[in-house]
Amino acid sequence: MVDVLVIGGGNAALCAALMAREAGASVLLLESAPKEWRGGNSQHTRNLRCMHDAPQDVLVDAYPEEEFWQDLLKVTGGITNEHLARLVIRASSSCRDWMRKHGVNFQPPLSGALHVARTNAFFMGGGKALVNAYFRSAESLGVQIRYNAPVDRLDLKDGRFVAAYVKGERITAKACVLAAGGFESNIEWLREAWGQNERGEWPADNFLIRGTRFNKGVLLRFMMDAGADIIGDPSQSHCVAIDARAPLYDGGICTRIDCVSLGVVVNRDAKRFYDEGEDFWPKRYAIWGRLVANQPGQIGYSIIDSKAIGRFMPPVFPGTTANTLEELADKLGLDRATFMQTLNEYNAACRVGKFDHTALDDCHTEGIAPAKTHWARPIDRAPFYGYPLRPGITFTYLGLKVNDKAAVHFNGVPSDNLYVAGEMMAGNVLGKGYTAGVGMSIGTAFGRIAGTQAAQFALGQGKNTSMGASLETA
Incomplete structure (x- = not known):
């Protein structure tokens, strides 16, 4: 019997x-x-959102706790646990030295990256390098690691962990940390969560899974059936507008389309449906997957002209290119007359001031709905580009309810030897929406907490320490 069993292989599990x-x-x-x-979805990540009160190594200026909290509050619409959210925010300010000790290196944001040099620390080599560093460190410290080891059920007794089953093998431990991810690669569960819309469509049938193919939600479903306390809406997720030509699984960050705020987005009927310039892209990019999911056929098209080129991270697939807007409509399979009406009305409504994509500028539209409130410039300089969009699910928010010691709850009572971290509990902080890098902040904070608490229980060190003390460990 080991002291601590960790189920999962991503950032939270490794922490x-x-x-x-x-x-x-x-x-x-x-x-x-x-x-x-x-490595789960962590292999597809790039950065960690970090609170800091002054410039720190790769982070410029300051990003204080209250600003981080307000950013989170805005994207979640208030559907968040403030106590747990602030715990994550504070923990994000002091974890990088510990991460470096385990081989993670940081770099300034690359040219063309999101405008997050002030708020986010980027991993040298991306999430794959982070995951590899943690695995190397774990192996050197004597952590036993087993691959191809899916857990399909647990033995639980009175809210406590007893054993886990892997392909029929029973594995016991004194304490357990659940960090096995959400259910985003379980298409049937996504169909159940999203249901059928008023057009008779099953939106989930047109979803692409931006993250790992291995997150089927088997353990999450088991815990739900076992009576664990649940939090979150099953239809809510980190849902991004990605290139419709992306693979079904594991497309990762390179399939995201980052030019949305620099042009317009139209649906299958060649009509605009939302304000493309509502706010900075790092704060709003994760709303666009859900917006596209609610459009006919779950498809959209990001339309830009040559003025936008060089101002966004180019995706892995080149856009459809045309020398006229009429030609672009034809190539995209959109009704030419409707497309031209939409673009002509938009171009005529643009009130161009001082364009600055790094600020909430004064370029806006007047007299059309939906408005474009920032970065509105006529799409009038050839060549023109179009990118097809589909909803890309990164991870789901339905999860297990926790306290600040990462304990799983049963009927409101926290377990004393079963803990949870990462996507399996992210819904406590993310009720909806997303802001760049916060998933890694949640996974790192609660992964470290869960590991600390599990070890303390397993080693019989008496009552669990306060949360502040646990975060100061190491």
Whole structure:
């Protein structure tokens, strides 16, 4: 029997395993994926959103707690637990030295990246390098790691963990951390969550899974059936507008279309449906997947002209190019007359002031709905470009309810040896919406907390320490 069993292989699971091992516990980590696909959605990440009161290494200026909280409050529409959210925010300010100790390196934002040099610390080599560094560190510290080890059920007794089952093998431990991700790659569950719309469509049938193919939600479903307390809306997720030509699974960040705020977006009927310039792209990019999901056929088209080129991170697939807007409509399969009416009305409504995509500028539209409130410039300089958009699900928000010690709850009572971190509890902080890098902030904070608490229980160190103390460990 090991002291701590960690189920999962992404950022949160690895943080938990490392913290538990540093505390002196023996640790076994079970990763459902084969070694070459290890790391869950964390392998597709780039950065971590960090609070800081003054310039710090790769972060410029300041990003204080209250601003971070207000950014989170805005994107979630208030559907968040403030106590747990602020815990994550504060933890984000002091985790980088610990991350570096385990081999994670940081770099300034690359040219063309989102405008987040003040708010986000970028991983050198991206999420894959972070995951590999953590696995190397875990192995060097003596953490046992098993790949191709999906857990399909647990033995629970009176709200406590007893054992886990992997392909029929029973594995016992004194304490357990659940960090096995959401259910985003379970298309049937997504169909159940989204249902059928008024047009008779099943929106989930047209979703692409931006994240890992291995997050089927098996353990989450088991915990729900076992009576664990649940939080979150099953239809809410980190849902991004990605290139419709992306693969079904594991497209990652390179499939995202980042030029939305620089042009217009039209649906299958060649009509605009939302303000493309509502706010900075890092704060609003994660609303666009859901917006496209609510359009006919779950398809949209981002339309820009040559003035936008060089102002956004180019996606992996080139856009459809045309020398006239009429030609672009034809190439995209859109009704030419409606498309031209939409673009002509938009161009005529543009009130161009001082264009500045790094600020909430004064370029806006007048007299059309929906308005474009910033960065509105006529689309009039050839060549023109079109990118087809589909909803890309990164991770789901339905999860297990926790307290500030990352404990799983049953009928309002926290378990004393079963903890949860990462996507399986992110819905406590993210009721809806997203802002760049906050998923890694949640996973890092609660992964470290869960690992610390699990080790303390397993080693019989008496009552769990206060949250502040647990975050100061290491």
